[in-house]
Amino acid sequence: MMYHHGLSFIRGRCNIHRSRILNREIRNTQQNQRFSATLTKRTTPFQKIWNEISRRPVEYASIPCVAAFVGITTNWMGVKMLFYPIEYMGIDWKRWPNTPYGLWGWQGVVPTKTEPMAQRLVDIVTQRLLSLQEAFGRLDPYELSRLCLPAIQEHVERDCGPLLSTLLRPVLPLIVPHLLKALQNEIDSILNLEEVVLSAFVRDKIVLVDLFQKVGRVELLFLVNSGFGFGFLLGLTQMATWAVVPATWTLPVVGALVGYVTNWIAIKCLFEPAEPYQVGNLFVVQGLFESRQVEVSDEFGDFMHQRVLTSQSLLTELADGDEFYDFLRKHLPYPIPSSIVKAAVSAIGEIAAYPELYPKVHSYVEKRLDIEETLSSRLKTLSPTEFEDLLHPVFQEDEIILIATGGVLGLIAGALQTRLGWGGPGATKRAILTIIATLGSSLALYTQGKQEEEQDELLVSEKKEQQTKLKHEEKKTEQIRSTTLRRRKSSIVRPIVRENAR
Numbered sequence: 308m309m310y311h312h313g314l315s316f317i318r319g320r321c322n323i324h325r326s327r328i329l330n331r332e333i334r335n336t337q338q339n340q341r342f343s344a345t346l347t348k349r350t351t352p353f354q355k356i357w358n359e360i361s362r363r364p365v366e367y368a369s370i371p372c373v374a375a376f377v378g379i380t381t382n383w384m385g386v387k388m389l390f391y392p393i394e395y396m397g398i399d400w401k402r403w404p405n406t407p408y409g410l411w412g413w414q415g416v417v418p419t420k421t422e423p424m425a426q427r428l429v430d431i432v433t434q435r436l437l438s439l440q441e442a443f444g445r446l447d448p449y450e451l452s453r454l455c456l457p458a459i460q461e462h463v464e465r466d467c468g469p470l471l472s473t474l475l476r477p478v479l480p481l482i483v484p485h486l487l488k489a490l491q492n493e494i495d496s497i498l499n500l501e502e503v504v505l506s507a508f509v510r511d512k513i514v515l516v517d518l519f520q521k522v523g524r525v526e527l528l529f530l531v532n533s534g535f536g537f538g539f540l541l542g543l544t545q546m547a548t549w550a551v552v553p554a555t556w557t558l559p560v561v562g563a564l565v566g567y568v569t570n571w572i573a574i575k576c577l578f579e580p581a582e583p584y585q586v587g588n589l590f591v592v593q594g595l596f597e598s599r600q601v602e603v604s605d606e607f608g609d610f611m612h613q614r615v616l617t618s619q620s621l622l623t624e625l626a627d628g629d630e631f632y633d634f635l636r637k638h639l640p641y642p643i644p645s646s647i648v649k650a651a652v653s654a655i656g657e658i659a660a661y662p663e664l665y666p667k668v669h670s671y672v673e674k675r676l677d678i679e680e681t682l683s684s685r686l687k688t689l690s691p692t693e694f695e696d697l698l699h700p701v702f703q704e705d706e707i708i709l710i711a712t713g714g715v716l717g718l719i720a721g722a723l724q725t726r727l728g729w730g731g732p733g734a735t736k737r738a739i740l741t742i743i744a745t746l747g748s749s750l751a752l753y754t755q756g757k758q759e760e761e762q763d764e765l766l767v768s769e770k771k772e773q774q775t776k777l778k779h780e781e782k783k784t785e786q787i788r789s790t791t792l793r794r795r796k797s798s799i800v801r802p803i804v805r806e807n808a809r
Contacts, residue, residue, distance in 0.1 A: 378538020566717025
């Protein structure tokens with residue numbers, strides 16, 4: 308009896324002990340579960356992303372590489388679409404007025420909008436930068452008369468006969484300087500500067516394309532190359548999004564966003580902010596184009612001097628207009644026949660048409676007008692906001708089309724990446740090939756841009772050397788001429804002094 312009673316007591320104590328242990332284990336398990344849940348709650352998004360990327364690092368590494376390639380490629384294509392093709396390319400079934408795109412084709416934005424863009428440039432040049440009366444006022448009427456007289460006399464003799472030519476020969480050196488002085492005062496009513504500039508751009512669209520590419524070469528190169536950096540950074544977001552939502556639509560949708568945003572950011576960086584903005588005491592933020600105002604001004608002046616406002620174009624416009632004939636007729640007395648006036652106009656037209664036959668005339672006119680320095684110095688004095696109007700119209704026109712093109716190409720690239728880089732036993736191999744192809748293509752585009760930049764810099768340096776050499780030769784020629792004149796004067800004065808001394 309006592310034995311059974313003791314055994315029951317021991318069993319009861321054991322059950323109590325087991326129950327306590329079990330309860331303790333349950334409590335520990337619940338605490339661990341609560342701690343684990345709390346820990347999981349804190350780190351789930353990042354831990355999940357990291358675990359997923361660590362499981363397939365090669366495949367995930369292809370995502371930012373493709374995004375960088377999409378960024379640089381879409382920006383490169385956007386820059387090309389700004390300027391090319393010069394003429395509409397495609398099937399001309401349906402086109403909308405003043406738009407670069409048709410139903411089945413495309414024309415560069417600048418060639419499409421040549422006239423309105425050129426008109427904006429004309430307004431800048433004629434209203435803010437250049438005064439014809441000021442420029443022509445630098446010409447010496449007597450020197451220009453001396454250079455033009457041979458051509459005028461030749462045309463008078465050819466068109467009016469030797470008799471009139473012989474009679475006018477001693478008079479022309481007196482009349483021509485007088486006419487040139489009057490021309491300087493009335494040049495604004497005779498020569499239409501706006502027409503000279505506008506016709507140069509509209510007549511040949513490539514001139515306007517070359518101008519924008521020359522003055523904006525740094526900005527255009529930045530626009531292309533920045534696509535790689537912006538695309539890579541946004542690709543990291545694309546990679547994280549895929550890790551969280553590995554759906555078939557993730558890469559195409561985020562790829563479209565990458566292409567759209569990289570173009571948008573790059574264009575904004577070119578021109579905003581227009582005015583310099585001081586960030587504490589650290590650095591100054593300003594649009595890339597506005598920050599290069601001095602350099603761009605020199606390049607703009609050089610281009611306009613070489614390609615648009617040349618002595619040939621100015622003299623051609625002067626001779627072709629009826630205003631020049633009316634001016635000569637007004638200032639020459641009517642006993643002088645109209646045939647002589649026409650011969651004078653014809654002579655100026657020939658000088659303009661054949662600069663190789665009259666190099667001294669063109670050299671003198673270009674040197675005295677000094678178009679390059681005038682435009683460059685005036686452009687440097689404009690405010691950054693006014694200066695921005697020089698290039699910004701290129702991007703303002705149909706800007707949304709260029710940005711949307713980046714989105715479309717990003718969508719296509721994301722779809723291809725989904726197809727090539729994921730799924731099946733060969734996913735890793737395809738991802739490696741994707742990384743190699745995208746990085747290699749991006750490097751090729753970057754190298755091409757750098758080579759073009761180096762070529763441009765080489766041409767600029769060679770041109771500066773030629774200009775320096777030319778100025779040196781002109782200075783040397785002027786010194787020789789001055790020395791010759793002094794010797795001639797001294798040779799004339801010495802005999803007179805000796806004669807007076809006797």
